[in-house]
Amino acid sequence: MLRISKLNAGYGSFQALFNIDIEVNFGEAVAVIGPNGAGKTTLMRAVSGLIPVKSGSVDMEGVDLINTPSHDIVKLGIAHVPEHRRLFPRMSVEDNMKMGSFSPQFREKYAERLEFVYNLFPRMKERRNQLAGTMSGGEQQMCAIGRALMSDPKILLMDEPSAGLAPVIVQQVFELIDKIKSDGLTVLIVEQNVKQVLKVVDRAYILEAGSLRMQGSSKKLLGSKEVQKAYLGM
Amino acid sequence: MAEFSEALFSIFFIETLLNGLLLGGILALLSLGLNLIFGVIDVVWICYAEIIMVGMYLIFWLNTDLGLHIIPSMFLGILFTGFVGWLTHKLVISKLINAAPINQLIATGGLLFFFQGAAMIVFGIEFRNMGISLGSLALSEDIYLSWTRLLSFAISGIIVIILYVFLSKSYLGAAIRAISQDREIMTLMGVDTKKLYLMTSAIGGGLAGLAGCLLVLQYDVHPFIGLSFGPITFIICVMGGLGNMVGGFLAAFIFSELITIGGYFAEIEWGYVLAFVFFIAMMFLKPEGLFTRKS
Numbered sequence: 001m002l003r004i005s006k007l008n009a010g011y012g013s014f015q016a017l018f019n020i021d022i023e024v025n026f027g028e029a030v031a032v033i034g035p036n037g038a039g040k041t042t043l044m045r046a047v048s049g050l051i052p053v054k055s056g057s058v059d060m061e062g063v064d065l066i067n068t069p070s071h072d073i074v075k076l077g078i079a080h081v082p083e084h085r086r087l088f089p090r091m092s093v094e095d096n097m098k099m100g101s102f103s104p105q106f107r108e109k110y111a112e113r114l115e116f117v118y119n120l121f122p123r124m125k126e127r128r129n130q131l132a133g134t135m136s137g138g139e140q141q142m143c144a145i146g147r148a149l150m151s152d153p154k155i156l157l158m159d160e161p162s163a164g165l166a167p168v169i170v171q172q173v174f175e176l177i178d179k180i181k182s183d184g185l186t187v188l189i190v191e192q193n194v195k196q197v198l199k200v201v202d203r204a205y206i207l208e209a210g211s212l213r214m215q216g217s218s219k220k221l222l223g224s225k226e227v228q229k230a231y232l233g234m
Numbered sequence: 235m236a237e238f239s240e241a242l243f244s245i246f247f248i249e250t251l252l253n254g255l256l257l258g259g260i261l262a263l264l265s266l267g268l269n270l271i272f273g274v275i276d277v278v279w280i281c282y283a284e285i286i287m288v289g290m291y292l293i294f295w296l297n298t299d300l301g302l303h304i305i306p307s308m309f310l311g312i313l314f315t316g317f318v319g320w321l322t323h324k325l326v327i328s329k330l331i332n333a334a335p336i337n338q339l340i341a342t343g344g345l346l347f348f349f350q351g352a353a354m355i356v357f358g359i360e361f362r363n364m365g366i367s368l369g370s371l372a373l374s375e376d377i378y379l380s381w382t383r384l385l386s387f388a389i390s391g392i393i394v395i396i397l398y399v400f401l402s403k404s405y406l407g408a409a410i411r412a413i414s415q416d417r418e419i420m421t422l423m424g425v426d427t428k429k430l431y432l433m434t435s436a437i438g439g440g441l442a443g444l445a446g447c448l449l450v451l452q453y454d455v456h457p458f459i460g461l462s463f464g465p466i467t468f469i470i471c472v473m474g475g476l477g478n479m480v481g482g483f484l485a486a487f488i489f490s491e492l493i494t495i496g497g498y499f500a501e502i503e504w505g506y507v508l509a510f511v512f513f514i515a516m517m518f519l520k521p522e523g524l525f526t527r528k529s
Contacts, residue, residue: 069426070421091412095411099408102408
């Protein structure tokens with residue numbers, strides 16, 4: 001469904017990603033894991049068109065994303081939950097949701113999607129008139145995921161959803177991702193929290209210093225001596 | 235002291251307060267457009283009042299020289315300034331969108347002189363008056379309020395309400411509020427920021443034209459009329475917190491009341507002195523704007 005091939009990208013003269021090949025199939029949950037500064041966020045930003053790509057291709061169901069204007073990418077069914085959530089802090093939860101269905105083609109389904117999101121996060125319904133910036137970190141993460149789901153995406157990109165959250169909230173966030181995945185949504189997630197994310201996803205890639213080091217099923221990676229030593233502290 | 239309290243409880247003081255309120259209405263309208271543009275695009279249009287001047291001239295020209303009825307003249311004036319706003323962004327600001335703020339300021343400052351110069355070449359430096367008088371409303375034997383001012387106040391009020399509903403209810407309005415909070419992420423929401431900037435510039439220009447419609451009824455048109463309103467508009471926006479439309483709206487009334495109250499106790503020039511002293515003092519005490527929450 002989403003195929004990234006031979007992708008090179010970076011900021012100015014600094015190259016952050018080298019020859020990345022990643023494939024996400026329909027209904028799958030895939031993680032890209034790696035340490036800080038490995039290029040995980042750059043990868044997400046390249047897919048969403050927030051940064052220019054040097055070479056390579058990103059293909060979503062046959063549509064070339066690199067030559068698609070970045071504001072049109074969401075219309076192809078790709079929703080991006082950005083790093084640090086990036087809500088509109090001085091707008092209500094419901095207005096944040098509204099922005100998630102901004103594109104004209106999503107507007108007619110606004111009420112239906114809002115109900116879907118509120119069912120998934122009853123807490124958001126309680127807080128719908130609260131300013132997003134005044135909520136706790138965990139609630140803000142729910143709001144950010146909810147906002148992305150408003151466009152009824154085919155694939156959900158999540159950039160470090162556990163970053164900056166208390167351990168007990170992190171646990172809840174991963175349970176939630178598990179639920180979204182079992183509802184049949186395709187997910188591509190980048191994470192530093194390797195142990196938790198490998199329990200949720202089907203497959204994972206390991207990104208180090210801008211290149212892919214390893215890939216395989218979660219089970220295989222969890223069992224790998226190298227991964228255990230480098231990421232799981234065993 | 236007795237004189238002072240007598241003056242304070244005089245019927246003319248009530249008239250002064252009412253006139254301040256009416257002046258506040260039009261200042262609020264002036265600040266709305268500038269604030270809207272700043273809030274969305276993060277660029278201060280130093281030439282904003284000159285776009286008002288362009289609108290005033292166009293209305294004057296259509297009405298007085300071409301003999302077009304005043305209402306369609308005004309309508310065309312608003313459309314044209316909307317177009318001028320659109321062009322200002324398209325030709326100037328969009329090229330400087332990532333430039334240093336000082337460059338953007340200088341560019342819009344240059345536009346100020348461009349508009350002034352163009353007006354001088356086309357219309358000369360004479361003061362022109364539409365010669366329309368709507369008379370005054372006598373509230374009592376002693377209180378008179380000019381109909382033009384009342385009309386301006388009413389129209390400003392209506393526009394403020396329309397803009398408020400537009401910003402709080404529509405998708406586009408939500409996007410306008412959102413973009414000042416997180417510019418980059420708007421792209422992920424499917425918002426074409428370039429288009430939003432152009433649209434906002436056109437709306438801002440149109441609001442300038444509307445202000446021109448109301449001002450042309452009260453003031454003479456000349457190439458430097460913008461200087462009478464530009465600095466005040468800018469100061470009101472800063473006082474309310476740049477980009478904060480509610481703050482600018484309230485600041486307009488504080489400012490206009492200070493001007494008229496100062497003018498009541500001394501000359502009108504002292505009113506301006508009072509208002510500007512208040513502004514300078516405020517810059518020391520609350521530089522982020524009177525109505526801005528500390529983030």
